Amino acid sequence: MEQMQFQKLTGGLGLDREQTRTLPLSQVKIEDSFWSEYVRLVREVVVPYQWEALNDRVPEAAPSYAIRNFRIATGQEQGEFGGMVFQDSDPAKWLEAVGYLLQSSPDPELEALADELVDLIAAAQHPDGYVNNYFTLKEPDGRWTNLAECHELYVAGHLIEGAVAYFRATGKRKILDVACRLADCIDTAFGEAEGKLEGFDGHEEIELALVKLYQVTGELKYLELSQFFLDQRGTNPNFYAEELEKRGGRVHFGHLDIAHDLAYSQAHLPIREQATAEGHAVRLVYLATGMADVAAETGDENLTEACRKLWSNIVTKRMYITGAIGSQEYGESFTFDYDLPNDTVYAETCASIGLVFFARRMLRLEPRGEYADVMERALYNTVVAGMSRDGKSFFYVNPLEVRPGACSKSRIHAHVKPVRQGWFGCACCPPNIARLLASLGEYMYTIGPETIYTHLYIGGTVDLDIAGAKVSVEQMSTYHTDGQVTLLLNTDLDVSFTLALRIPSWSGTVALTINGVALTIRPENIKDGYLHLKRVWQTGDTLDLRFDMPILKMRSHTAVPHTVGKVALQRGPFVYCLEEADNGPALHRFSLPKEGTLSIVEGLGDLPEGVCAIRAEAQIIQLESENEPLYQSEAAHLEEQSAEAIFIPYFFWANRGQGEMNVWVRETF
Incomplete structure (x- = not known):
């Protein structure tokens, strides 16, 4: 039965394309003169600060209500729901960041805090698996009735992502079981069978989350459900209107022109027919990430080609030089090709983070330097610009031109802030930064059957198995300063494999020595932006790279x-x-x-x-x-x-x- 379902998913295309895989964080240790400080900040400052903010214990920050909502839903406090309709997603992303930190190194105190949150989430779960504090407390009869606006599946997706990360770190099944019951609840409600809802969320996220749940559980139904949501988008242009009529015209945000604009939610065309980046920028890259995930798992070449088209349109016509995306404040959205204003730009931090997610998935599908180049551009510029150097204030919007007077007096600039903020009523960006930086080790390498691809030059150590051998690669990098990288290999036996080293697009020339002997780099050794070095590697082999940095x-x-x-x-x-x-x-x-x-x-x-x-x-x-x-x-x-x-x-x-x-x-x- 499962094989038949799998063939349905793949469309009979099979998995004949060579792909790479990501390494678990437990196998990657970062020790880098630039990035280690950010990882330390996340562990020692950002995650503890965000826990205090989520608990409304930071006087100078806007109240979150997030943990309070869970306490009310579980009967531990009295009160009404507070915050945005998607407020539950903030603690879920916090839990995900904690999961990544614990995968890298143990922290009993942090784990104890996370267990408190896990207990709250589990206690708030309904007997049928449903978890969502807004609908539990405020609209108990409103489940799945306003997918255009209310982010139900988006919130569920973040809970699933947090559960998977925490389970991988600790092996504790409590939160993973919560996630599985929630996914099963969704599977019961949505689908093509009679009595199920053939719909999709206004804000993509559930698609990529379900793939993660499939990967950790091996349950094919979660992958099938992800593909269902992808395939629903754009196939019923009347879905939102029909749901609006069923609920008597009631809206949540009052912005019918935005929330029910199909392009805003990437529902204007079936996903395989979309060739331009349209609508809300974060939603688009989350959608593309889910598409690439499903394409990798199923071998669906048509879906892969759709990902390539969206990628090309973003990076060649709709991306800022800083790796930011989203040209306008209205709808936090893309506009049209080459429309890239610098002072009224939106460029949400979450959008660049989503672009990094998309790039990593494309690298898994096909290792090409252009994906890693964009991933690097977004990481070193917009993503780290989104957080202050002390880890306690954040940018939501990332302009390329700022005049403080305009920010305070011009309505078209009002969304642009000249200084970072302590917290936000809609606080999606701070925990998003935390979870990305906490998981940075997952973005450095991917592994093929006989090839190690180095995508980011960040100091540290990676331990892996390749071609039947155990290999450790120690990377010593001053890449951000002078373009120099040293790789030291240790193996348990002499082994033949290929080391593929990305040549960044900004570098004019590359110098390479192996064990002190200079090598001439031949064009035939460069493929898709990577220098491929195949040889029998031995313990102690040392590569020195120098990228010209004009x-x-x-x-x-x-x-x-x-x-x-x-x-x-x-x-x-x-x-x-x-x-x-x-x-x-x-x-x-x-x-x-x-x-x-x-x-x-x-x-x-x-x-x-x-x-x-x-x-x-x-x-x-x-x-x-x-x-x-x-x-x-x-x-x-x-x-x-x-x-x-x-x-x-x-x-x-x-x-x-x-x-x-x-x-x-x-x-x-």
């Missing part, structure tokens, strides 16, 4: 009206920006001469150790007197004078107080 003047496609005639600076994985703290106000007055000099500045201010700034030969237009007319024909007094500009890595902006910021700067000839 300062690059990046220019956009000329179809992007917001940046034509401008340049952005990049060095290594970092995109740079001007900030008022270094250059004074009115940053729009700066320009960079086409032939102007650029140089590295080390040890600037509070930048992390080893991270450099850039000094640029610039020109600047002097501020006019207030007595000058607003417009005039004479412009001789606008001559640009020589100046110096200091650029810092984008991820670091707004860590030194409030001020202006610009990524793109005019170029003069």
Whole structure:
């Protein structure tokens, strides 16, 4: 029976494509001069701080209500539901981050806190497996009646993801059993059989979560259910309208034009026919992540091709240079090709995190450097920019141009904040950052039958089995500083396999030595952005890589009206920006001469150790007197004078107080 179901899932295509697999976090240890500090922050500051915030014990932060809702639902407190309809997802993501941290190293105190949450969730579960505090407390008769707006399956998906991560870390089945009963409850309610609901959630998430549940339990029904939700999307354009009519026109948010816009929820076309990134940016990349997961598990080449089309449209026409996505505040959404405004951008932190999720799944399907390049771009720029250096404040929106006065006085800029916030009423981004950084080790490598792919150059150790041997790879990296990486291999026996090393797109030249002997890199050894080294490896083999790290003047496609005639600076994985703290106000007055000099500045201010700034030969237009007319024909007094500009890595902006910021700067000839 299961084999027949599997053939239905695959469409008879089979699994003849070579894929790679991700390594468990327990096999990867990060010891890196850049990333270890972020992982430490997540463990020692972010996760404990977020636990306090979820419990409403941070006076300066907006109340969460999340844990309080569970206590009310279980009869431990009296009161009414508080927060957003999807508030349960925040503690679920917190639990997921804890699961990843515990997979990396034990922490009895943290595990005890997580067990408290597990007990609360289990106690809040209904006998039929349903868990959702909003509907339990506020609309007990409203289950599955407003999928367009109320995020029921989204919330369930996050609970499942948290349960899988925590089970993998501890082996404790309590929360996994909760997740399985919840998934079974959903399976009972949804499907093609008579009496079941043929629908889909407005916010994708359940699709990728069910694949994780399938992977940990081996229960094929969860994979089938994931594919059901994928295939439902876009096949019944009247679904939301029919449900709206059934509930008498009642809406939750009052934004019918958004919530019931099919493109907003990626339901305008069947998923295999979608070729452009439409609607809410986070939803789109969560959908694409689920699509890639199912494609990998089933071998569905049509689904893989649909993933490729969405990927291509995002990264070639709808992505910012920082790896941010989502061009407008209305609907937190994509707009159209090459529409990439810098000051009114939305660029939600969660959207870049979702893009990282999508990239990792595409690397599993087919190891290609372009996926890892984008994953790196988002990680080193938007993702880490989303959190302050002390781990206690966060960006929801990640602009590429900021004037604080506009943020406070212009309605079209009101969503942009010039400083990070302590917490949010809709606090999806902080726990999302925590769970991604806590699981960073899963993004560094994938393994094929006889190939180790290195996607991210992050210091640490990975232990794995390949070609019948036990292999340990120790990576020592100052990649973010000077492009140097050393790999030391240890094996229990001499073994032949391929080591595939990504060549980042920003590197001009690559130098390689093995055991001190320089190697010539031949074109035939480079495939899809990876240098393939096949040989018999022995214990003690040492590879030294050096990636050239020039300062690059990046220019956009000329179809992007917001940046034509401008340049952005990049060095290594970092995109740079001007900030008022270094250059004074009115940053729009700066320009960079086409032939102007650029140089590295080390040890600037509070930048992390080893991270450099850039000094640029610039020109600047002097501020006019207030007595000058607003417009005039004479412009001789606008001559640009020589100046110096200091650029810092984008991820670091707004860590030194409030001020202006610009990524793109005019170029003069």
